[in-house]
Amino acid sequence: MAYISNTNEDRAEMLSAMGFTSFDALLAPLPPAIRYQGELNIPTALDEGGVLRRLQQLAAKNVDLESHLCFLGAGIYDHFRPVVVGMLAVRGEFATAYTPYQPEVSQGTLQAIYEYQTLICGLTNMDISNASMYDGATGLAEAALMATSILNRGDIVVSGAVNPLYRQVIQTYANVTGYRVVEVPTAEGVTDTERLSEIVNSQTACVVFQQPNFFGNLEDVETLTETAHKAGALAISAVDPISLGLLKPPGDYGVDIVLGEGQSLGNAMGFGGPLLGFFACNKRFVRSFPGRIVGATQDSQGRRGYTMTLRTREQDIRREKATSNICTNQALLALCATIYLCELGKTGLRHVADLSLQKAHYAFQQLCAIEGVKPLFPNAKFFKEFALSLPVSPSELNTSLLQSKIVGGLDLGAYYPEFAGSSLFCVTETKTKAGIDALVSATEGVVKGGKA
Amino acid sequence: MSKDTREPLIFDVSRPGRVAANLLPKCDVPYQSPSELLGAESLREKLPLPEVSELDVVRHFTHLSQRNYSIDAGFYPLGSCTMKYNPKINEKTAGLPGFAALHPLQPQETVQGALELIYELQKMLAEICGMKATTLQPSAGAHGELLAMMMVQAYHAERGDTQRNIVVIPDSAHGTNPASAARCGFKVKGIPSNEKGCTDLAGLEKALEGGNVAALMLTNPNTVGLFESDIQQICQMVHDAGGLVYCDGANMNAMLGLTRPGDMGFDVMHFNLHKTFSTPHGGGGPGCGAVSVQANLEPYLPVPTVEKEGDTFRWKFDNSKSVGKVHSFYGAFLIAVRAYTYILSLGKEGLRSASENALINANYIRARLADYYDVAYNAPICMHEVVFSANRQKREGDVRAMDISKRLMDYGFHPPTNYFPLIVPEALMIEPTETESKQTIDSFIEAMIAIAKETQENPEIVRTAPHTTLVSRLDETMAVKNLDLRYAPLFEE
Secondary structure (H helix, E strand, O other): OOOOOOOHHHHHHHHHHOOOOOHHHHHOOOOHHHEOOOOOOOOOOOOHHHHHHHHHHHHHOEOOOOOOEEOOOOOOOOOOOOHHHHHHHOOHHHHOOOOOOOHHHEHHHHHHHHHHHHHHHHHHOOOEEOOOEOOHHHHHHHHHHHHHHHHOOOEEEEEOOOOHHHHHHHHHHHHHHOOEEEEEOEEOOEEOHHHHHHHOOOOEEEEEEEEOOOOOEOOOHHHHHHHHHHOOOEEEEEEOOOHHHOEOOHHHHOOOEEEEEOOOOOOOOHHHOOOOEEEEEOHHHOOOOOOOOEEEEEEOOOOEEEEEOOHHHOHHHHHHHOOOOOOOOOHHHHHHHHHHHHHHHHHHHHHHHHHHHHHHHHHHHHHHOOOOOEEOOOOOOEOOEEEEEOOOOHHHHHHHHHHOOEEOOEEHHHOOHHHOOEEEEEOOOOOOHHHHHHHHHHHHHHHHHHHO | OOOOOOOOOHHHHOOOOOOOOOOOOOOOOOOOOHHHHHOHHHEOOOOOOOOOOHHHHHHHHHHHHOOEOOOOOOOOOEOOOOOOOOOHHHHHHHOOHHHHOOOOOOOHHHEHHHHHHHHHHHHHHHHHHOOOEEEOOOOOHHHHHHHHHHHHHHHHHHOOOOOOOEEEEEOOOOOHHHHHHHHOOOEEEEEOEOOOOOEOHHHHHHHHOOOOEEEEEEEOOOOOOOOOOOHHHHHHHHHHOOOEEEEEHHHHHHOOOOEOHHHHOOOEEEOOOOOOOOOOOOOOOOOOOOEEEOOOOHHHOOOOEEEEEOOEEEEEOOOOOOOOOOOOOOOOHHHHHHHHHHHHHHHHHHHHHHHHHHHHHHHHHHHHHOOOOEEOOOOOOOOOOEEEEOHHHHHHHOOOHHHHHHHHHHOOOOOOEEOOOOOOOOEEEEOOOOOOOHHHHHHHHHHHHHHHHHHHHOHHHHHOOOOOOOOOOEOHHHHHHOOOOOOHHHHOO
């Protein structure tokens, strides 16, 4: 039988050592009424070749983005993954280890997490980072809940320019705890800071925004942070880690909690999972922080070593009084992010960010030259994503683009009814000028064809 | 003796100006100044990242990997964690571009294979646990618990039963259970276990009084490794009191094809695909905490759900009763690919065989070590794991569960789970899984017996273990007192 090492003789010897003659004796604790007598409605075992063929057959039913050009972003990004990342992370010594509860035999994982924490702090210019959260959305929800518990206030104020999927997750978490989620309207593709200052009050636990925001635009982060702080609330920012190759880190403008989706840092898009939530904050919140944290210490002979620390915040010790229920997190994806950031390094990450910036602006300018295509937010500054108002329906455009092996932008109308007819495009460093030109000419073809 | 064997931090290896490889293309579009495009005030100055070569990276992370114990390297009998062999084919299938290189927001007609896989796996999991429907959205077991408690709350709210603010949890439960219930705003009421290590029916009866109980969270087999033989009655009692029953599925590896939580009376459960269905733990994730529900909770499943119409699969986003979303997208899809691969490889007969062998291996350890260590509760048979207490060793040689765990490292094994469940003093929780051979298990048993003898003859060697690892016991107090959570020199001016 698959992956079973015992032979029939082994089993017989083992049962006999226990004084039993058949396996059924071990089922004695199960009341007969709930012993499953049937056959599970699951296929019979396939051989390895058969399994591979079945999975390849399913995979072949999908349009993969190695064979197609992808201009979709909205939280998951087609950035280049250096080969070395996957090659190292697949090592069984990393992949088949458990959470490092036994530090003496887990120094590899522990040191990698310590390096990861350092790199996240470096990217964000924050004091402390945890070992990871499930994804950007739950990281944001946890950050908001952390603010409510630190300040004992019940309102979570969220910019309407935060990823709508993230806002749905915050709402789900808030519903069960009775916290109120208050949305701040946007104006010209960014958070309306005037409306924000009217909304915040002594019940505001936090002001949540995203930089660059869901539309790809740069927010006035200084004003947003200041407005939160004036109301005595915490400022929470979701950030695109790649953008931090160029953009000012959140620590520089005084944000209290920073989080984001770390998929871009060397992890597969994977149809949206598994993902990597990174999470960093100011050191005064170290005791209210969710998740695992690794610290450096010494062994009994004075040698440097690493161990999970501040454990008394956690569920297995504090149970219902824990700062969060999180246990298993995203260690292997955090490892990939660590390897990615080391491999790219100081110049490489800047280069990824700059190339994405350049190519996105080239694509923007070329697309806007098509008659009828207009920037949705003409006054906004953007990083690698931009919204365009289109003279054809975004979904029809996308269907046509597929013929040219292009996966087009996101139909914004699905998330913002007021922006129906607009698409959100994303251009990363993986797109060549030729690829962008192909998008532009295919789009132009559809636009002109649609008018004819 | 105290040779410094540490691997330098990657930051120590860094040299100004060093780069890894020719990873990125030159800019092939007209270059515009970032400060013009973004505004000079938006740009950063310092970027404190390492500067290393690719060879530096490969050596460093290879060295780090060598400082880990792993299933691929040896026996890892960590109780409650189901450290079974993680088949290599799972990595191959999860890496297929048709799965790994998919964007979650692609048009649905371009991801029909992915939706079919999700649909099929959800059905398989529901069949395995005897329930109606499944979601793959939660990222881990604790996340599944949280989602389940959200659904429990929505269920009672719809019935106007908003006074139900209590979740009953046995004292033997995983810490995530009370933490997840509390995260949903529930009050946690603990109930003690009885002298057999199982749920105390009288205690449960008392806890159910008052009509305020929303749910019971129960692990079955429980964390002592014993099957809750009264499970049907337990579920009946909770249902009669108007509550729901949640199964913590961490121990599902004991039950595949042998018995089903849905048939026992549970309303909802989570699976750990990273335990029962062989997806690698990754040193602390990623996992997938799939949740299955009976028909009564199906309306509250998170959105989107996947539906089949003819031969077409599609996401359904509109469901007014849904609790909402608990993940950015649809959960850990590539973990689902691995679990699906595993189920196809084993088939129905293999799943049953997995649990049978898990039970045989655990009971064999229990039988062979019973003369040397105290079995936590003296039931004649355990399920897929066995819990011992090191009470005898503590009494005889002042040797504790922690010491025995550390000493096992010197014998080449990963330690069992220790000090859990909390109701067992000096607990050593051993879960061998089905994939280990009698040979491996025998050598583990020999090591445990040798340590039992050492506690009588030379307890000091156990108390000061491990002696052969790269570092010895770490100073946890110092780690908390002098918090060092990042490499400070990187942040100095």
